[in-house]
Amino acid sequence: MEIVNDLEVNLEVIIPQKHHHFLLGVQGSKVHALSTKFKVQIRFPKKGSISLANGKQSQGQINGKVNEKAGVRPQDIVHITGQKDRCEAARDALLNLVPVTVEENITYGFLLFITGKKGKNAFRIMTKYNVVIFVPQYGSNIIKITGSPANTECARQAIREKMHQLKEEESDQKAGSFRLQVEVDPEYHPRIIGKIENKHNVTIQFPPFSDVKKNIITITGFKKNVHDANAAILALTREWHKMVTHTIQIDSRLYYLVRGQTVKKVMEKFKVSILF
Incomplete structure (x- = not known):
């Protein structure tokens, strides 16, 4: 640390030059923000400064500690000028951005779902958290995330949350694929569709007319929903078994007199089903 005057000091911080572009930000926006926040001046070495000044080794600070033994390249030295406490605070903030x-x-x-089609998901994470994501070559499931420690950790947590979501969805898909075959008289098949599927959130597959086992239906969904639907079907079929059917002949020319609201009122009053 060099004392400039009674009020200011010049603090040297050693940060490898390969990180300078990242720390500067777009048109120096990151450094400008730090300078404004801590009211200090931050100067990065000019490009091309590759030799040691006056042939001597500089004693800078690595992670805030004086490095007296190792030779330090001038292109790795960042200068912070201002009040001592402000310089130290700015130094810590700058190092946290390395x-x-x-x-x-x-x-x-899950790799394809994490990166997204044409890398759209990965690009969204990189933009949101200001990091760079390196997608592995074929055969590897390890991705690399580069950025400031805080941003890198946030991006990693976002990826982990996405993986957790994918695992839950995969588990739900497996759970929602539970199947159960039930024997139901084909006469009752049309009555089951609306009443059972919607209420219990299941899918019911009916056999085609050409199938030998016309009375076998397949219920698919979450295990609990499937068993609830099966219980409901059995209860309905038991109730329907108790019912009787009467066929009445009516002149087709009189249909318009009994159809519509008239038939509906009769069905509601006597709790029956009338089919034409």
Whole structure:
């Protein structure tokens, strides 16, 4: 640390030059924000400064500690000028922005869903958290996330949450594929469709007319829903078995007199079903 005057000091911070572009941000926006926040001046070395000044080694700070033994390249030295406490606060904030790379193991089969079609999901995460995501080559499930420690951790958590969501969806799909075959008289098949499927959130498959086993229906859905639907079907069929059917002949020319509201009132009053 160099004392500039009674009020200001010049703090040297060692940050590898390869990270400078990231720390500067677009048109120096990140550094400008730090300078404004802490009221200090932050200067990065000019490009091409590759030799040691005056042939001497500089004693800068790595992670805030003086590095007296190792030779430091001038192109790795960032200067912070201002009041001592402000310089130290700015230094800590700057070091917290130095990018790190973390690896995340993606569950087999989920990589495409994480990255998205043409990498759209990965690009969305990179934009939101200001990180870079490296997608692995074929045969590997490990992705690399590069950015500031805080942003990298946020991006990693977002990816983990997405994997958790995918696992739940996969589990739901498996659970929702439970199947049960039930024997039901084909006469009752039309009555089952609306009453059971919607109420119990299941899918019921009826055999085609050409099928030998016309009385076998298949109920598909979550296990509990399927069993509830089966119980409801059995209860309905028992009730329908108790019913009787009477056929009445009516002149077709009189249909218009009994159809519509007239038939509906009769069915509601006597709790019967009338089919023409």
